[in-house]
Amino acid sequence: MERDPAARGARGRRLLPETPAIHEIRLAVRAWLGRHGARSVAVALSGGADSAALTAAAVAEADSVRAVVVDHGLQAGSDVVAARAAEFARAHGCGSVHVVSVEVTGSGGLEAAARAVRYRALGDTRDGLPVLLGHTLDDQAETVLLGLARGSGPRSIRGMADFDDPWGRPLLGVRRSVTRAACGELGYEPYEDAHNSDPRFTRVRLRTEVLPLLDDVLGGGVAPALARTAAQLREDGEVLDAAADQALAAARGDGAGLDVASLEPVHPAVRRRALRRWLADEGASAPTDRTLRAVDDLIGRWRGQGPVAVGRGPRPGIRLVVSRRRGRLDVVFVDQQRCADD
Known part of the structure; x- marks a missing residue:
């Protein structure tokens, strides 16, 4: 050998x-x-x-x-x-x-x-x-x-x-x-x-x-080019992640949920990163881009829309949703049937 x-x-x-x-x-x-x-x-x-x-x-x-x-x-x-x-x-x-x-x-x-x-x-x-x-x-x-x-x-x-x-x-x-x-x-x-x-x-x-x-x-030269691209995106991502952490900390404040007014002026690219991290902390598993943008719309394109489902609950029929109430975003578990009846 x-x-x-x-x-x-x-x-x-x-x-x-x-x-x-x-x-x-x-x-x-x-x-x-x-x-x-x-x-x-x-x-x-x-x-x-x-x-x-x-x-x-x-x-x-x-x-x-x-x-x-x-x-x-x-x-x-x-x-x-x-x-x-x-x-x-x-x-x-x-x-x-x-x-x-x-x-x-x-x-x-x-x-x-x-x-x-x-x-x-x-x-x-x-x-x-x-x-x-x-x-x-x-x-x-x-x-x-x-x-x-x-x-x-x-x-x-x-x-x-x-x-x-x-x-x-x-x-x-x-x-x-x-x-x-x-x-x-x-x-x-x-x-x-x-x-x-x-x-x-x-x-x-x-x-x-x-x-x-x-x-x-x-x-x-494709493999080295892809690796260089990854390295550049990782450096850019670290900067955006740091900005997102700051935005998330400010939006959390001392209460539950997130303060919408604090997040409204934040650039959507940074805001969605902050929302992704918040959702992960709240138990949502790997939200899709479509889901993440729907949650972001509760801030940047607010028209009185209803809650956004972001994950499964602890038992069948229960979903984890994000809703906007009184200027804050909150994550709660809801009964799908009850939502349908309402």
Whole structure:
């Protein structure tokens, strides 16, 4: 699996080859650690190229690394794959290695269910450390395209953050081809998950069909362009989010609900961000753009309209609604049948 088991530094860590791909990944990890003041980290290790290259670089750059290997049990021999990944982590000097076996259950399809279970396992095992994930520039480009398809505005196409506590992504500026090259430089053959080439998954088709076609039609460079767009939108979004937080704090005041007069002069783009955050705090789950604009109309286009449904209640027939009364917006649970009778 590896070329030189004896090549170790003073702290017992494997000395990495001074080769181009490994150097690029080490610089990316070093920069991330510096930006976020992290010296000890956990790494989500699957045994694939991205996470393996990240793990090796993290051991070289951080003071200590805890490797967490999640065995989803979705394929025969998954325990063997997990054991091999754990051995890679030990061989490269991870301070501790944890293999967590999980059962993939839940709604939203296999991919979403596996992701949810994986993140819970990582969260339970990280011991307070930030968790580094092997998402690359190519993953970021795919995420932006998926966001475009949802059509829910800049928030959905600004991609993944390089740090969304506790999840760190040092490799968002590194191509997937570089992580594969780094594994070659390490003499390590990465695990190839069959799900990553299964066309039943939308992300796989984006990777294998859509992005290559866009590169062909547009003359190349599509993935880096999408990643740059995501970074620019994220910077813009942070400014708008800060303004929305200020507007929301002012509108809340000391009472329940939101003061309409405080929100009326606020630009709609900022106001809708404030409303989205308020609705999330009140228990509304991911309001659509149409719903959000209907709530905003209770402020910016007030004509005496009725309540706006924003979520389900604790039992059938009950809905969470936003209504405007006496110059304030309030969120309440209502009985649909009673509303119909009234």
